[in-house]
Amino acid sequence: MNIFRTLHSSLLLLFVVVVIAIVTLAHFTVGRIVAEQSRxxxxxxxxxxxxxxxxxxxxxxxxxxxxxxxxxxxxxxxxxxxxxxxxxxxxxxxxxxxxxxxxxxxxxxxxxxxxxxxxxxxxxxxxxxxxxxxxxxxxxxxxxxxxxxxxxxxxxxxxxxxxxxxxxxxxxxxxxxxxxxxxxxxxxxYDFLFLNxxxxxxxxxxxxxxxxxxGFHSLDSLPWYQQVVSEGQQYELNNLLIRKDNQDYLIAEIELAPFNWTLLILTxxxxxxSEISQAFIASVVGLLLVVFALFLLIYNLLFYFRRSSRRPMMIDPLLNLDTRDEAINQFNRLVELHGQAAVVLVNIVNVKEINTLLGHNTGDYALRFSAKVFREHLTNEDFVSRWRGESFVLTLPGQSLSEAKAVAEQIRFSLTITQVHGLDRQFQLQTTVAVSHSTHGRTLPAIITDAEKHLGQAGPKAFRQVILCEDARTAETTD
Incomplete structure (x- = not known):
């Protein structure tokens, strides 16, 4: 409810900003056109x-x-x-x-x-x-x-x-x-006419x-002036628009007081x-750019609120990590962007034992601590998600298999040296790690399925590490 209330307030504020921006730009545009006309x-x-x-x-x-x-x-x-x-x-x-x-x-x-x-x-x-x-x-x-x-x-x-x-x-x-x-x-x-x-x-x-x-020619004898008279215009010619030699002219009238003459300038x-049109076009283009920028702002605002409204369903509430569906979306986006991505599957294998012997609070602590370790070893573009239960998936876009293996080894070491205490007993976290690499064409669920299959084939150990090849048909297992 709060999200939609915030969205409503933001859209209302944005609407006011858009109206003010358009009115201001329209005022500026009109002012510029008037200034261009005066110039x-x-x-x-x-x-x-x-x-x-x-x-x-x-x-x-x-x-x-x-x-x-x-x-x-x-x-x-x-x-x-x-x-x-x-x-x-x-x-x-x-x-x-x-x-x-x-x-x-x-x-x-x-x-x-x-x-x-x-x-x-x-x-x-x-x-x-x-x-x-x-x-x-x-x-x-x-x-x-x-x-x-x-x-x-x-x-x-x-x-x-x-x-x-x-x-x-x-x-x-x-x-x-x-x-x-x-x-x-x-x-x-332009043309000049000096009249007595x-x-x-x-x-x-x-x-x-x-x-x-x-003798002298008379203004009354000029065809364009005869047309003006025939249209019922007064002799006041200043700022009058006429048609002469198949072209439009604007008349400016200036009094030359010392001689009582009148100067007509036909522009x-x-x-x-052409000059005013250029100024108008530039102003319209500026207006369209502002409207387009505001459109992008609205679009991104709506996109942000859409993600915000979906965010609670895409975040694991206990660990504040992306869920499986979000992991798949992010993986597809990053592979499309970078062309490749390394994937690390980490299982905390003894969480159930900790829950049984030390209680679920201690088990939850072990999971939160694991999530903290994952974040410490990721860059800005890397992300980690909770795949299921005690399984976590780390996506490392743009990294090679060997680089991902080094990250996995650091994470494994940080986890296995941790002692989980509860009551009168303590446990050391036990992990299994699978590292794989993918380019276009392989989905994240398929990669995880291959990793879990090879981890299962390696047998039960306190620590197992499986390095999957690109095609996932061969694997290197380390105990």
Missing amino acids: AQQKSISPAIHLVVDNIIRPLHIAQTLAQSTEIRQIMAAEPVDEEAAFARLRQMQEDFGMYFFIASEQSRIQYHSDGTQHPLTEGKVDWYFKYKDAPVKAIADVGKWEAPHFFIDLKIYDENDRFLGFFGTGTNLTSFIELFAEYKVDHG PKRQIMLSSDPELIGNRS PLQARQ
Whole structure:
């Protein structure tokens, strides 16, 4: 009853442990997948942010810093404009920063470039100057100069009296942007769209979408966006999943506040799905391994309790030795494992005489003492069992016949030098020993039967030792 109560408690505890382990691992798995998604998202956006900072925000900050210099203001406020000083300063800034700069003077209505060129700002021919002059913003990003398109950053310059002096800024040839976009697309696989407030495409990783002499392309003209609109989606595109060029893309939307532009990053999901799938598979495999380990634990626990419940029937209660049935099971297992086993049969021949003359308590003592001697001469894998009455079987797996004979001789010597005392008499234990050897094919009962037959043929003696050959057809007897 105690065994089953313990089994019930252990299984209940194990069930709680399994549930906690699975819930914990499931939480870890979900957390890992979310982390992998975040990592993949960060991995996809970080290079884009790097590109924007290096090629748009950095030039803006440099231009804003230089625009605050007194020298620029003095050049633009001079009447008339000192063109030589303007070109000299622009060339020096280009050498210092490796960037193209310009001054668009309100005083002279001429635009001066750091490459030494200039051209007049004529109303009706140069639209950008007059369009942005009256605009409420102070920093403008634009694409212009259609014969060689550039990305421009235009900053309004005022004197100390808040009088408009013109524009100062920097520009980048769109060819360099296209090359950068192409490089990023190869390395990271995603596309860029830079939109102005009118949803016109100012810059793009697709060269066909960059503005030309006929004007800018509109976001509304793109097939995938038309599909979004047709499905009733709002203009909010951040984290929207779209289908483009037979591939799924996830849109990330970033506001470029200085220019009131919007950057759309279209990330192909195939690579991200592969990374996340790998993380998911690894987590599932980990979960299965944990479940399998718990299954093995349950199996071994049940096996242990099964053996524990059977143990009282397989143990001799007086001597705490395996019984005959257990000896046969262990013998078969060890021969299967080692391929061979030596067997020693020991009979305590005068136990009945001790029982008669000195009482059963003394006889039981003699048997317990014999069991103690057997254990002292066995290794961890050897085992001893009570075969019947005063007969004991020692199984020595992996040992040869000669090795088993040496063990038998040690046991015999330890037993026969023992004096059993009771009342006014004492007895010396008398033994018969048979040593045999077996490989696959011979059963333990057959070996014991052969040993007992040869011991009987040797006749009654105080000590007899029989060494059986492998086939049990011949024997060597020692008295």
